[in-house]
Amino acid sequence: MSAKQRTTREILQSQTLQAERTPLYNPEALEKIRADFKSWTQEAFNAHAREAWQQTPRTVLGSDTPRDLVYTPLSCPDFDYQKDLGNPGQEPYTRGIHPDMYRGRKFTMRQLTGFGSAEDTNRRMQFMLDHGATGLNVLFDLPTIQMYDSDDPWAAGQVGMSGVAVDSIEDMDALFKDIPLDRVSVSIVTHYPSNTAILFPMFLAMAEERGLSRDHLRGSVQNDTTLEQLIRSGAEYIPPEACFRLQCDNIEFIRQQVPKWNSTTLNGYNLREFGTSAVTEMAVAAANAIATLEELIARGHDVDAVAGRLTFFWSVSNDFFEEIARLRAMRRLWHKIMKYRFQAKNKRSLWMRCHVQTSGVALVQQEPLNNVIRSCLHSLAAILGGTQSLHVDSYDEAYSVPTEEAALLSLRTQQIIQEESGITDVVDPLGGSFYLEALTADLEDRILNELDKIEQRGGYVQAIGDGSLHREIVDYFSKQHADIEQGEIKIVAVNTHTSQVKPPPINVFSYPEGVEARQRTKLAELRQNRDERRVQAALQNLKQACGRSENILPFSLECARSRCTEGELFAVFKEAFGLWNPPALW
């Protein structure tokens, strides 16, 4: 970013100053309320209580946002219904992106699934669909995420662990066997731009072979530089600039070729769970989104052609009202960024659409059934905040991948909220609450200020490259850890209300055996049976495209069709882009 360029905060402030406001509360009423409030606080509270009027909730993954004892119209005296909220589905979209929200379209129940072989995960996905899941959410094993084939030395012992093993289009085909991809939307949790550029083409090539039109495919990939360069712990990294370029290549290709596919899921979740506050989580994702849009505009794209398929992915954790408020705050802020910074015209471009996963870090091993309650509160906050889709973490995840029983309970949590509680009948039910509106405004300011800090330092890619975000994260989680140890952040049955009674053991998931051996056999057969000349030509063409700063996706798609393996493509990236030493976290 050049020195002359204005930051997002500067742009928005100049816009906000120009806007005329129509406050809801009239000055006369506010005067009366103020006088009465003052005498009430004098009568009802002693000096000590008045001094302690503001308290800061100390919570897991919280933002230390101070709270008053009680909120009144005085907390948001110039509150303007139309400018600050609008009706649902109207600018600034604080109340939700659709006019009828969950009455019209319920949040998608999208439970993350992945373990063992493609066949194992396919069975679990079928089970979840049979029990009423309305979307799929596929997680890969560590070798697949880190882009090594199942027979690579780096993969040993980790094939099919904490996700599903996918080496080639053949596994992708087995993974989605008998799943109607023209009807069910699929979130493919690719994590990094690099592996998105490898795995999504495998998915596309598989759909091609089934004769499905790209126009009918619905879903999302993750494709996020934050995940690859900032949060990941891995053995080999490509440089941040190359990674960011792949992120933009993926977006560009998907926008042009797969119209209903969400081309990037700007990741807050993993960053937050690694160790940042609710505010930093959103500021970093916004900074990434802004950098991405600028790059795509520089490549000659119209902002509205790209922005409508960006989505966000948030962690919702323990501070209940902060979580609700910041989802609303981010919707309002994103609308302003798109409207005033990028002059977007299309309604979809102005929408902050998101998926929420409840916080995994907030779940503990002690008395694991308590986690059911924690996840339920997280879910409720996500829904009151207006999320588009939801994954509820299972109570046994502090031990392993969820059992079928625990995964079903997570789905049932969503269904109980959707079907039994009446919560989804009214749009933005907490809108207009003095507390929630004051907190929403406060969080919007705080997110914008953090975004400003990143932009002042030179923007998103710079902040990753120079290690400043890395250091911020370590500082945050070290402090959280110390605060939990000292009991300042309370966790029931961990550092408060602890019990000497050992709860009965829970069932814990065991991974299916023999997956690694089966993947090795499959790979050997694949390499035996494929057209090796075609494979080598496809890899060579991919390498040349990497060097030419041309969109690489058509070439990685040809690699997928040719039955290249994931590791072969990663090897091309490493050769073409070189390796990067990330800033030391410790």
Add this chain to the structure above:
Amino acid sequence: MTIKIRALLGKLGIDVHNRGIITVAEMFRNAGMEVIYFGNALPAQIAQTALQEDVDLVGVSSLGGAHLTLGTALIQEARRLEIFDHTVFLIGGVFPPQDTLRLKEAGFDGVFTPEATRSEIIAAAQELVHAKKP
């Protein structure tokens, strides 16, 4: 006699979750130990580094399910390089409850789940190093 413990810490295999091991690295440093952080490595590489760096303690972290396979391989490598008898091996992470015992049977001197506190981890590290040092 107090010795300055030299510890080698990092992630077992290509597991991506490093918040826990970085927290432990900070704990060890604050407790006066010398910490070498290796990032991500395979069992043979870890054992080889432990030999070259002549450390008193090796601490590895696994949250991705590979603790038994890679953990067992690490101990085997350490025995092969003849460093097992005088080096303390610790493992931490997210495991099913029954695996704590299996990791101890495999040869780990200490096994820690997220329930372990700072004082437990540091006390165990110090006691085990003193007990195992020649």
